[in-house]
Amino acid sequence: MTVQTRSRRWPWVVMGLSLAVAFTLSMVSPADSVQGDLVRIMYVHVPAAWLAYTAFFVTFVGSLAYLLTKNLRWDRVAAASAEIGVYFTGLALALGMIWAKPTWGVWWTWDARLTLTFIMFFVYLGYLALRRTTDDPIARASRAAVLGVLGAIQIPIVHFSVVWWRTLHQPPSLIRPDGPAIQDPLMLTALIVGVVAFTIVYAALMVKRIELIHLEERRLAVERSIERPVAGEAVTVPQLGGAL
Amino acid sequence: MGHLEDGRRVENLPAEDHGLVAPLVVLDGVGVRIGSTQILRDVNLEINAGEVVGLFGSNGAGKTTALRLIATLIRPAEGSGTVLGADLTSPDRYDVRRRIGMIGHVPGIFPELTLAENLRYAARVAGVPTDRVETVLAAVGLAGAADRPAGASSHGMQRRAEFARELMIDRSLLLLDEPHSALDRDAVDLVEGLIERKAAEGGAVVVVSHDRDRINKIAHRTVELAGGTLS
Amino acid sequence: MLWITIPFGTIALLLVPLAIGTDAVLLREIGPGMYWVIVMLFGVLVSVGRSSMETLPQQDASALLGLDPAAGFVGRTVSSAILLMIFESVVGVVAVGLYDISIIGPLWLLATMLIVAIGLALLGTLTGAIVNSSSAGTALVPLLVAPLSVPLLLGATQTYDGLLGGYGIVSWVLLMVAVVLVVAIIGVVSSRPLQET
Numbered sequence: 096m097t098v099q100t101r102s103r104r105w106p107w108v109v110m111g112l113s114l115a116v117a118f119t120l121s122m123v124s125p126a127d128s129v130q131g132d133l134v135r136i137m138y139v140h141v142p143a144a145w146l147a148y149t150a151f152f153v154t155f156v157g158s159l160a161y162l163l164t165k166n167l168r169w170d171r172v173a174a175a176s177a178e179i180g181v182y183f184t185g186l187a188l189a190l191g192m193i194w195a196k197p198t199w200g201v202w203w204t205w206d207a208r209l210t211l212t213f214i215m216f217f218v219y220l221g222y223l224a225l226r227r228t229t230d231d232p233i234a235r236a237s238r239a240a241v242l243g244v245l246g247a248i249q250i251p252i253v254h255f256s257v258v259w260w261r262t263l264h265q266p267p268s269l270i271r272p273d274g275p276a277i278q279d280p281l282m283l284t285a286l287i288v289g290v291v292a293f294t295i296v297y298a299a300l301m302v303k304r305i306e307l308i309h310l311e312e313r314r315l316a317v318e319r320s321i322e323r324p325v326a327g328e329a330v331t332v333p334q335l336g337g338a339l
Numbered sequence: 340m341g342h343l344e345d346g347r348r349v350e351n352l353p354a355e356d357h358g359l360v361a362p363l364v365v366l367d368g369v370g371v372r373i374g375s376t377q378i379l380r381d382v383n384l385e386i387n388a389g390e391v392v393g394l395f396g397s398n399g400a401g402k403t404t405a406l407r408l409i410a411t412l413i414r415p416a417e418g419s420g421t422v423l424g425a426d427l428t429s430p431d432r433y434d435v436r437r438r439i440g441m442i443g444h445v446p447g448i449f450p451e452l453t454l455a456e457n458l459r460y461a462a463r464v465a466g467v468p469t470d471r472v473e474t475v476l477a478a479v480g481l482a483g484a485a486d487r488p489a490g491a492s493s494h495g496m497q498r499r500a501e502f503a504r505e506l507m508i509d510r511s512l513l514l515l516d517e518p519h520s521a522l523d524r525d526a527v528d529l530v531e532g533l534i535e536r537k538a539a540e541g542g543a544v545v546v547v548s549h550d551r552d553r554i555n556k557i558a559h560r561t562v563e564l565a566g567g568t569l570s
Numbered sequence: 571m572l573w574i575t576i577p578f579g580t581i582a583l584l585l586v587p588l589a590i591g592t593d594a595v596l597l598r599e600i601g602p603g604m605y606w607v608i609v610m611l612f613g614v615l616v617s618v619g620r621s622s623m624e625t626l627p628q629q630d631a632s633a634l635l636g637l638d639p640a641a642g643f644v645g646r647t648v649s650s651a652i653l654l655m656i657f658e659s660v661v662g663v664v665a666v667g668l669y670d671i672s673i674i675g676p677l678w679l680l681a682t683m684l685i686v687a688i689g690l691a692l693l694g695t696l697t698g699a700i701v702n703s704s705s706a707g708t709a710l711v712p713l714l715v716a717p718l719s720v721p722l723l724l725g726a727t728q729t730y731d732g733l734l735g736g737y738g739i740v741s742w743v744l745l746m747v748a749v750v751l752v753v754a755i756i757g758v759v760s761s762r763p764l765q766e767t
Contacts, residue, residue, distance in 0.1 A: 162763065217717040224710055225701060230374035233414070238700045241760040242714065245696065248752055249718045256721040256745055260728060315375070325377045325567030330399040412630055430762070437636030447631025464635040508635075 103306065106299035117142075117292035120285040127282075136194045138285055142293035143187040144212060150180025150297065151215060151247065154222070158243025161236055167312075170236035173243055174226060175304035179297060181219040188212060207261040211254050218246040232312075362387045363423055363512055363543045364409055370417030370567075371404055378404045380567040382418070388511075391534055391544045393554040396564030402547045403444060405564060406514045409545060410441050423511055437465060440510035444517055446497040450490025454481055454500045457489055458507065465508045475503040479529060495521040502529050513537045513544045519553065531557055571619030572653055579612040579661045583668055594670060601669025605662065606726045609686065613657055614715045617650035617694025618708045639761035643695060647757070650691035658683045675733040678743075682729050685746045689722045690715070692753040699757075699764045721749045 117138070127134035157173030160166070191209055192202045203209070222242055229235035364386040371379040378401045386392055396402045407413045411422050411432040423438055425431035441447075448457050458472045476485050479499040489497055498521045505513060518530045534544050534557055548554045554561065562569045586604055587597055624632075632642065662683070665671055673679065697714040701707060725746035732739035 162760075214717045214720055217713070221710070221714040221717070224713065228701075228710065231372070237763050241756070241764060242697075242700050244760075245753070245756050246718065248756065249721070249749070252721045252745065252749055252752065253718075256724040259741070259745075260724050263728065263731075319377075323377065325380055325401065327378070327397070327400040327565075327567060330397060332397075407630070410630070410634060412633060433636075433638075433762070436634050439634050441630065441634055443627050443630065445625070445627040447625075447627035447629075449628060461631075461635055464632070464637050466636070 103302065106302045110296050110299040113292035113295040117285075117289045120281075120288050124281045124285040125279055130198060133194060133197060134282075136190050138289045140187055140190040140194060141286060142289045143183045143190065144208075145290055146293050146297050147180055147184040147187050147212060147215065149294070150176045150183060151219070151250070153301075154180065154243050155247030158240040158247070161240045162244065167232070167236055170240065171305050171308045172301075173239065175301050175308060177219055177222050177226075177243070178304060179300045181216065181223060183293075183297070184212060184216045184219060188216060205261070207254075207258045211250075211257050214253055214257075215250060218250070222246060360388055361424070364420070364545075365422075366409075366418070366420040368418035369408065369415040369420050369427075371401075371408055371413055372416040373404070377567060379408070380417075382408075382567075382569050384562065384569055386512075386543045386545065388541045388543055389538050390560070391538050391546065391558045393551075393558035393561035394545055394547045394564060394569075395549070395551060395554075395561060396547075400564045401567060402564055403516055405569075406441065406443070406516055406545065406547060409512070410439050410514055411436055438509075438511040439514065440505045440508065440512070441514040442498070442501045442505060442516065442518060446489075446494070446501055448489045448497045448500060450488065452489055453486045454489050454492060454496070455485035457500060458504055461504050462507060467508055471507045472503075475506045476500075478506060479503045480526065493521075495523060495526065498522055499526055499529065502533060505533060510537070511542045513542060515544065515546045515548075517548055518546060519548060519550050571616055572656060575612050575615050575619075576657055576660050578615075579608050579657065580664045582608050582612065583661065583665055587668070597669045598671065601665060601671040602730045603727050604669065605665040605671070606686075606723055608661060608665075609654075609658055609726075610690065610716065610719050610723050611712070612661075613654050613687075613690050614694050614712050614719070616653045616657055617646075617691050618698060618711045633765070639765040640758045643699065643757050643761040646698075647688070647691045647695045647754075650695055651687045654687035654691055655683065658687060672734070674730075678729060678733055678739065681743065682726050682746070685743070685750060686722050686726050689746060689750045689753065690719060692750060692757055693718055696753060696757040696760075699761065702764070722746055725749075 121135050121138035124135075124138075126132050153176040154173045157169045157171075157176060160169035161173065188209070191212075195204060196202050222239060225242055226235055226239050229238055362385045364384060366382050366384040369379065369382040370377065371382075382405065394402055394405065404413065408415065408420075408427070409422060411425065411427060415427055420427045422432065423435040425435040448454075449460070452460065455472055455476060458476065459469050461467075462469045462472060473482070473485070476482050479502050481496060481499055481503065484492065484496060487496075489500065492500075498518075513533070515530070515534070519527055522529065531553075534546065537544050546554055546558065551561075583604065586600075590596070590600075666673065693715045694711060697711045698708065701710045701714070725742045728742045729739045729746075732742065
């Protein structure tokens with residue numbers, strides 16, 4: 096028996112359009128006077144980093160809402176956001192490193208924001224690992240929710256600690272980890288459009304991912320409604336017969 | 340639950356009055372899943388005060404799961420149930436756990452502590468005076484081994500210590516999983532003694548066992564667990 | 571568990587100079603940091619050991635004695651914290667010896683060790699309860715604890731640096747205390763929901 100449902104198409108359309116607009120603007124905007132075309136990585140890196148934090152915040156909200164309401168809908172939101180968030184976090188980190196190497200000669204600067212993003216990446220991974228290893232849906236929702244709240248509340252504390260740490264230990268060179276200030280209006284527009292486009296991408300992905308989780312749960316419910324033998328029926332009367 | 344309107348405790352009622360009070364255990368269409376595996380399905384059961392119920396079933400039928408369900412340690416995935424008046428899905432079940440005793444397959448004993456220390460820990464947590472520990476240990480024949488580490492004691496001795504614990508703590512419901520196993524000839528009468536005492540006090544007992552003859556002698560009724568359900 | 575983690579932590583302290591060089595000046599500089607990293611990474615195993623030691627029948631027996639899950643959480647945390655203090659003390663003596671670390675502001679150092687011990691114990695016990703009976707089990711706990719213990723790590727190392735360099739440490743101590751309070755509250759509040767499943 097298959098579960099038929101009309102899969103929403105509009106998220107893909109909206110995503111495609113936003114990405115097309117953002118891509119066009121990023122290509123059309125001028126190259127940087129210092130970095131040249133390398134600056135275009137910023138148009139993906141900055142939105143990705145913005146989304147990493149947004150997705151994390153949504154996971155926190157979903158986790159808290161689940162703990163308060165026990166409604167599994169919130170667990171789906173938290174889980175979907177964490178999955179999407181981990182990709183954006185990884186993307187932000189990778190792009191940041193790719194941008195850093197030719198610019199400053201090092202793959203990694205111990206910038207407060209970068210370090211915090213890397214730490215967050217591990218918190219996400221742990222959250223997803225926990226979900227993956229818990230079978231029972233109610234247990235998974237509860238445990239993941241507690242971890243989601245714990246991780247999210249700890250993140251501002253981690254943020255403060257890392258920022259204070261960097262303030263005390265300024266690097267000797269003149270590297271400004273924020274990168275050059277963006278003054279050209281077209282570049283600024285491209286950046287803002289990029290952030291908006293990626294937010295739309297995130298929202299579209301959330302819609303599809305939650306739809307997928309929902310379908311998966313419906314499939315499981317259908318499977319369970321089919322009378323299957325209970326575990327105990329696998330044990331039968333022993334029959335030695337000619338075995339000995 | 341536990342008190343009638345005039346203040347009398349249920350457990351102190353004479354046996355003939357037990358039918359007047361609400362059942363201690365009510366399970367209505369309960370299903371239990373562990374992970375995604377269905378263990379119990381459509382379980383219906385009612386146990387009244389003063390009853391001794393024998394629970395039989397083949398290996399892997401889910402008897403231990405059924406006991407843990409009645410002990411409020413597992414949430415039902417389907418159906419509903421109440422134990423000692425507390426709904427199995429509500430926080431109330433934490434309040435009644437203190438009145439449920441269970442002696443499982445595997446002893447719930449801390450091996451690093453001595454037998455006496457295990458009982459003192461149980462007494463302290465349950466709010467029972469610790470001076471009862473010596474008395475109950477003597478009652479089960481462990482007075483001489485009280486200071487032996489539980490981990491160095493045999494399975495049978497640990498079993499006896501658990502019986503001592505249940506003698507010490509006032510329970511309305513007693514759940515026994517294969518109680519006769521591991522007990523020697525002298526100790527095996529402990530089982531019947533504890534069961535009879537509990538039933539006379541107005542509590543209820545559920546006994547899982549493969550020893551049908553022994554159980555048939557002391558149980559008011561028996562139920563069979565097969566296909567995940569009780570009959 | 572301490573019979574394993576203390577030697578393990580000590581060996582780690584020994585391995586580092588073998589790998590990066592035995593220059594006394596270098597070792598004195600990285601010593602305190604190395605010590606705290608080892609406390610964070612290996613210390614968490616101490617509280618993992620505590621949590622994983624309880625079998626299901628033991629948990630059932632405690633539950634049926636009417637043990638409040640929050641009380642169980644606090645009890646396990648306290649016992650882990652005590653073990654962690656012992657771990658920190660023994661490994662600390664070795665670190666002072668191998669890396670020639672100066673002892674400055676001993677009372678502050680002791681306070682730092684205590685706060686870190688409690689913080690790590692809380693994180694370990696809470697995450698132990700979160701992963702309880704999942705298929706990855708206790709192997710997942712160090713992965714979950716490590717990123718969340720960064721404020722403790724930074725707080726501890728910056729406190730020592732501050733004591734050496736004569737600059738303010740109160741904000742770092744308060745930061746660590748904030749971590750302890752936050753995790754303690756979350757741990758106590760979530761102890762029942764976590765046991766329910």
